[in-house]
Amino acid sequence: MVSQNKPLSDGQLHHYHQDGYVLVKGFCSKAETEKLYKIALEDEAMGKNALDLNDQTGKKTRLSLWFTPGNDPFGYLVRSEKMVHAVGQLMGGESPVCHFHSKLMQKEPKVGGAWEWHQDYGYWYKNQFMFPDQVMSVMVALTEANRENGCLQVIKGSHKMGRVNHGFAGEQVGADMEMVDNALKTMDLVYCELEPGDALFFHSNLLHRSAANLSDHPRWSIIACYNTQANIAYKETSTAWKVPLQTVPNEAILEWEYESLSNADFLKKENDPALKDTGWEGDVKVN
Template structure:
């Protein structure tokens, strides 16, 4: 993959996100989706997180990128080089965690308005400009099946206060309302293999999947080595990524995810009540 153009890096800095069509080939995406469906460890370690209406979104989250096909994607040259171009500073790129998002037809729940740094602030990462996420669509993502919505430029607000929204963390309603009055709401509709790069302070959400089609995606979250986390027991966030060639995604033999260090819901610092969350009113899903 070619480096980002100057225009693309400027767009990311201005908007807080960047869509890259065809980041993964059809063959790469098919292999990733096949493993997502078939790998027993992925199913066994999936967590259900209820939204405010009680609908469930399933996700499997792990930290250290391994020698499985998702590890090869995370560690691929095109991924690491792309992330490096967008993160603040020139420190080596580290992998914080990856998660497989599984939003099933008719029953897949919403994600409330939030910033990723609204979660990761509790992990005590110091610098939000040195954190970003990359979503790669494994199935089509549309308005109908609950694609990601973003508030364009909202990363410039800084961190917004967050409280609990069901079993999720959600952003302060007043700030979300004000942001929606001030900035553009964008539906990030993606085709399989498209990638969405987004800043840790970008306000985003997704509606429940009320369609007949699934919406699955892989989201990898990255950190600069120079960005310290003072309340994060995993260690991948401070280990420079061991890059592999892009061809690994398709051509290398891949291990099972049974070797991955999956997160258990009860161990997530972001879901622990610190006391101040109850003072934050959350924007209701509509």
């Protein structure tokens, strides 16, 4: 039974737990998506705080990452009832949903770099979150995502492998390619092609990657990452991950007055724990 407090069906929950992800078509309306994309392009704080991360070929992918959801349309989206209740369903609903961080992914035409094979928990393990089942990501497409412009690729069911060792791949963190190759022999590779407004909910241990954008069209998306309050992060200096979200009505995205992102607590590259060498990364083959 689908309701406002339980927006995902039993079938969608089954797909998430079985496959490690579930795609919800039209999660955001055309008007919501256009507003979010317009603000992403025009808000100076978003561009000013963007990080350039090189892949193994030197191509750059830009992302802007912030921790506390504010009173802006992105903050309203990640705190919206439809989003928070869906995430709560997928993570079990026993502990309040918190927001770990959000990031705007900006993959420009011809120059937008690849993301190597990885699990989000391959990064977040360094933050020492205890339970990977209680931390997850939601990607909302702001532009079309397809094979030509480097859409997300996932290995279906790979979240059941548990955490794979990760090392450095350029300025990114990449999964042990021997394990990735074995996973590709065992499970299906899926290209997650999205229309603007579609949302992909995925588990923190799902292996995924994206190719460089060699097309003439940009690929932009917002990825909101969530945690449950019961899932302690012993080495995370931000505090958003343990603050229960105060939901806002879905109509806030379009109808409420909003502020600039200039007051957001953006991540600085030098403060990213995922990029710090802990000593064992050099033993992991990532290419």
